[in-house]
Amino acid sequence: MLSFGIIIFAVNKAIDYYSFITIEKQMMEKADLSELSFREVLAQHRSSTGEPQTEEIVRLALEKLKASGKEVRIYDSSKQLLGLAVDGIIVNDGKPLIFDKNIEKALSGSYAYTVTEDHLLYFATPIQNQYYENAYVYEFVEDISYFYAIMDQIRNILFAGAGGFIVLITLSSLWIARNTTKPIKLLLGAAQSFSRQEFGRVHLNRKDELGMLADGLDSMGRQLHDYIQYQKQFVSNVSHELKTPLAAIRGFSQYLVEGENENEELQKIYAHLLQESDRLTRLINELLLLSRFDKAGSSELEVEKTEMNELIQQVAMNMEAKAKDKGIEIMFREAESGPEDKLLTKVHVNVNPMLMTHAIDNLVDNAIKYSGSPSLIELKLTHTPSEVVIQIRDQGIGIASDELERVQERFYRAKNASTANGSGLGLSICKEIVERFNGYIDMESQIGEGTTVTIVLPRA
Numbered sequence: 001m002l003s004f005g006i007i008i009f010a011v012n013k014a015i016d017y018y019s020f021i022t023i024e025k026q027m028m029e030k031a032d033l034s035e036l037s038f039r040e041v042l043a044q045h046r047s048s049t050g051e052p053q054t055e056e057i058v059r060l061a062l063e064k065l066k067a068s069g070k071e072v073r074i075y076d077s078s079k080q081l082l083g084l085a086v087d088g089i090i091v092n093d094g095k096p097l098i099f100d101k102n103i104e105k106a107l108s109g110s111y112a113y114t115v116t117e118d119h120l121l122y123f124a125t126p127i128q129n130q131y132y133e134n135a136y137v138y139e140f141v142e143d144i145s146y147f148y149a150i151m152d153q154i155r156n157i158l159f160a161g162a163g164g165f166i167v168l169i170t171l172s173s174l175w176i177a178r179n180t181t182k183p184i185k186l187l188l189g190a191a192q193s194f195s196r197q198e199f200g201r202v203h204l205n206r207k208d209e210l211g212m213l214a215d216g217l218d219s220m221g222r223q224l225h226d227y228i229q230y231q232k233q234f235v236s237n238v239s240h241e242l243k244t245p246l247a248a249i250r251g252f253s254q255y256l257v258e259g260e261n262e263n264e265e266l267q268k269i270y271a272h273l274l275q276e277s278d279r280l281t282r283l284i285n286e287l288l289l290l291s292r293f294d295k296a297g298s299s300e301l302e303v304e305k306t307e308m309n310e311l312i313q314q315v316a317m318n319m320e321a322k323a324k325d326k327g328i329e330i331m332f333r334e335a336e337s338g339p340e341d342k343l344l345t346k347v348h349v350n351v352n353p354m355l356m357t358h359a360i361d362n363l364v365d366n367a368i369k370y371s372g373s374p375s376l377i378e379l380k381l382t383h384t385p386s387e388v389v390i391q392i393r394d395q396g397i398g399i400a401s402d403e404l405e406r407v408q409e410r411f412y413r414a415k416n417a418s419t420a421n422g423s424g425l426g427l428s429i430c431k432e433i434v435e436r437f438n439g440y441i442d443m444e445s446q447i448g449e450g451t452t453v454t455i456v457l458p459r460a
Helices: 002-049 054-065 100-107 145-195 209-259 264-295 308-325 353-369 426-436
Strands: 071-076 081-086 089-091 112-115 120-128 134-143 304-307 328-333 348-351 375-383 387-393 440-446 450-458
Touching: 002 054, 002 120, 002 134, 002 145, 054 071, 054 081, 054 089, 054 134, 100 112, 100 120, 100 134, 145 209, 209 264, 304 308, 304 353, 308 328, 308 353, 308 375, 308 387, 348 353, 348 450, 353 375, 353 387, 353 426, 353 450, 426 440
Parallel strands: 328 375
Antiparallel strands: 071 081, 071 134, 081 089, 112 120, 120 134, 304 348, 375 387, 387 450, 440 450
């Protein structure tokens, strides 16, 4: 539109310029014809009388040229007005508007003209005598208001056409942009859905590059979906198959630990075997829980209106003994109704109490595992009219900033997590649980200063 505006401006100026050049040429042709007529009068008068008589020449010239313009003037070489005709009538004592610069320029041998505000054109041309001297100046006045009227009409047509064209090009651009961006938005939405492991069909009814891209995304989505489902089913099947032999291994390990009282080395080996059996059991239980999430929809989970102060208080009490063994204090700050009255308020969320307890318990357990002695773990519950916010803040080893986004992935463990045992599934299970209830987890951490895990859930 900016380019089109510049073009319209340039066209408007070009119309003015070339149209006025046309008028100028017409006036010059008219001046040349008038000059020929004037020179004929000079030649005829010279041949009949022998000596030129100025008054007679002016009279004869005016008679011949008085109809050639709205006004006709004749000046001598001293710029004195010798004759005047107005609307074809010779006027003897008229006092017309005179432009001295026009007369001076004409006496120097050039055409000269001036256009007034009321659209009158004063055009002066020199008249030479038999000695080729500029003895007279012939000037006529032309009303060119018609020219400006035509230019105004042309401008109106031009601007009306430009306005219509702008509206047309705007509507066309919007239509083209909509039809161009709509499939791109569809493909972008499909890619974002794939990143969340939501594999729907992608189809565009077109045969260009965007259609080919849609077909490629659709094929990739189906393959990814099949592969992930196969992977999840494989993990679920293996976990189920391992439960029975692992239970047997743990039972025998427990029997060996309790039965060995003489050889301390063997007892340590049996205890380590029992410990590893317990760790594998926890890992399998976690894998089975993830498999349950993968297979079940949100509607299949039992959800009830749960008071979060009581739930978090129960988690803190359950984890208190484990924290004291490491010299760690757990402090829970319950939700308050406002900063002034300091009264406790009931905060409800629609969740599965057992699963939400498991998620918060897992996060507190991580805080204990990766915190030193003595230190403090703070549980804080706040709320807004629409959200409930649970914070678990510890003073532990922390997580590097470049690993914060990955620690919620399955089986991923931070580089400094070797100080405690773990499977790399705890945070991913917490993430799955919270997201199933339309919430999300946010993490902030600094190495050596601790980690803050924030759970945000919609308020019931």
